[in-house]
Amino acid sequence: MHRTMLIVPLIALAVSGCDNSSQDRQANRPAIKVRGPEQERLHELNAFDLAIALKRAIYSAGYTCKRVTDGGFVGEYKNLDMWMATCGEGASKRDWAVFTGPDGSAQVRDCRDVPGSGLPECAVKKRPQGSFTETATTPVQNTQ
Secondary structure, X not given: OHHHHHHHHHHHHHHHOOOOHHHXXXXXXXXXXXXXXXXXXXXXXXXXXXXXXXXXXXXXXXXXXOOEEEEEEEEEXXXXXXXXXXXXXXXXXXXXXXXXXXXXXXXXXXXXXXXOOOOOOOOOOEOOOOXXXXXXXXXXXXXX
């Protein structure tokens, strides 16, 4: 009898120690943001050079893109930067979502596959300076 009377309070004490304070501590932790130099560099590129970088990522993923005609920064998704590239014109136009990681990697998805996937919408929020189709010309100075 004494044993049963001793076990009941011990069980009650053990159950009362079960709370969600460890879950609360985890929820209050600040998010760690990992960034890579490649991600930062893309933000510094002009439109023509960004077009080259996005086109290269698209080709590396096994897709084709004859010419990037528009694009820019969409936003951040987890630890990835999301960019959008429009390839081609008219009926052959195709929009690509390019996700760049802190390790320099790139993942490419067709923007038609993005709705309903939980990924951000393919909508450019910030376009780079310059033209996607013309190189920036710098005047040549005569040194003579």
